[in-house]
Amino acid sequence: IKPCNLTGWWKNDLGSKMHVFNVDNNGTFSGEYHTAVSSAKSPIQPSPLVGSQHLDKDEQDTFGFTVNWKKFSDSTAVFVGQCFNGADGKEVLHTSWLLREKVDSETDDWKATRIGRNTFTRMS
Numbered sequence: 001i002k003p004c005n006l007t008g009w010w011k012n013d014l015g016s017k018m019h020v021f022n023v024d025n026n027g028t029f030s031g032e033y034h035t036a037v038s039s040a041k042s043p044i045q046p047s048p049l050v051g052s053q054h055l056d057k058d059e060q061d062t063f064g065f066t067v068n069w070k071k072f073s074d075s076t077a078v079f080v081g082q083c084f085n086g087a088d089g090k091e092v093l094h095t096s097w098l099l100r101e102k103v104d105s106e107t108d109d110w111k112a113t114r115i116g117r118n119t120f121t122r123m124s
């Protein structure tokens with residue numbers, strides 16, 4: 001059984017692209033996220049991500065990562081997900097995310113967090 005290998009380029013259902021660099025033997029990884037969409041006013045830029053993956057002896061590891069959009073937005077996103085091999089045998093990542101927006105005051109805290117889901121497939 002081959003393990004879930006996050007290393008490489010992935011594309012999601014929004015058209016966003018994610019480049020995961022090397023995953024080390026603790027499961028820690030870093031990469032760069034190229035979002036296709038944004039709620040920020042500044043132009044989109046590639047953004048650093050850091051994450052952690054289970055290294056179990058199967059193809060269905062869980063993982064999580066944080067994206068810091070610091071170059072163009074003061075928001076932060078976290079993703080959690082799991083690797084699968086789809087019915088067609090292609091690798092797929094099913095994720096859920098929280099996106100925290102920076103608000104000006106504590107009274108706006110209630111509206112600061114968005115939630116969603118994304119599915120990623122390997123590009124190359």
Ligand code: BTN
Pocket residue numbers: 012014016035036037038039040069073074075077097099116118
């Ligand atoms: C921002 O809007 O402040 C920064 C960009 C956020 C992009 C979000 S993160 C969750 C969702 N999935 C994506 O691929 N892009 C959006």
